[in-house]
Amino acid sequence: MSGSKTTSMSREQILEAMKTPPPGGYYVWDGVDEDDRPATEEELRAGIALARSRGRPAGSDKTKIALCVDNSVLEAFRSTGKGWQTRMNEALEEWLKEHAA
Template sequence: MTGLKTTDLTRAQVLAEVRAIPTDQNFVLDGIDQDDRPLTKVELQTGIVAMAKKRGRPAGSGGKEQIALRVDHDVLSAFRATGAGWQTRMNDALKDWLNTHSPV
């Protein structure tokens, strides 16, 4: 046989080693690792269904409404400078203002 040899064992020695593998262990003897093997049709369909459920944004509380709001640049910059979650902090500041002021 020409080309690279991956083992110096004879065929008989390889067969003897394979027969010596305990039967209670899970071995793949075709040279393909369990993680590298192609998925079965059932596994593929299960994976597609699972991924379809995880796609998109997380479900919100349903209590918020998206609007377009014009805000002074310095106010917006100040909230954005506080980092991630600045929109929630801006919402909290507006709620706090409503607690101390009459909206009418």
Template sequence: MTLDELRKASAQGKTKTQKDRVQASAPYAWDGQNENERPLTREEMQGGIEIYRRQRGRPTGSDKESTTIRIDSDVLAAFRAGGPGWQTRMNAALRDWLKMQTAA
């Protein structure tokens, strides 16, 4: 469509936005040939949503608790220098200390 044709159509109120075109198009009809193109059923869609929601956040049943603590910068730097997993190593060190305290 040329610019002049578009202006004429606009003046006559015959233009459509992309949203109007999509809403005016016929609903998708699956031809039954390719299973990958089949629309999801309501149950399949709900199942996908539930799986997505389960994958986020801490696993259920985890006994870990979020907290804020101030640590000396040299101690923190030493743990961080060990690379990824420093929080887990720090937790293990605290657990070892706790075991020694309760055993004494």
């Protein structure tokens, strides 16, 4: 790569060197830029918990399905922006109210 640093060490030498970290670790934060600060153990655990909590909330009464619709219908709902699936669900609920069995 252009501009990248190269080393004369072999892969095996690099792997061996990585087994013994330098005093103070491999990275020392200079305390200047908060964006460069390593995450604390607590922040890492909170991020992992958040990532695992994605998806439908507990107790949801919705079911994920595969549904074939015309491309024009799909594009019309998608063009309304974020939340289009909710609006599509609302349109189906409205249709059911008007066409009750």
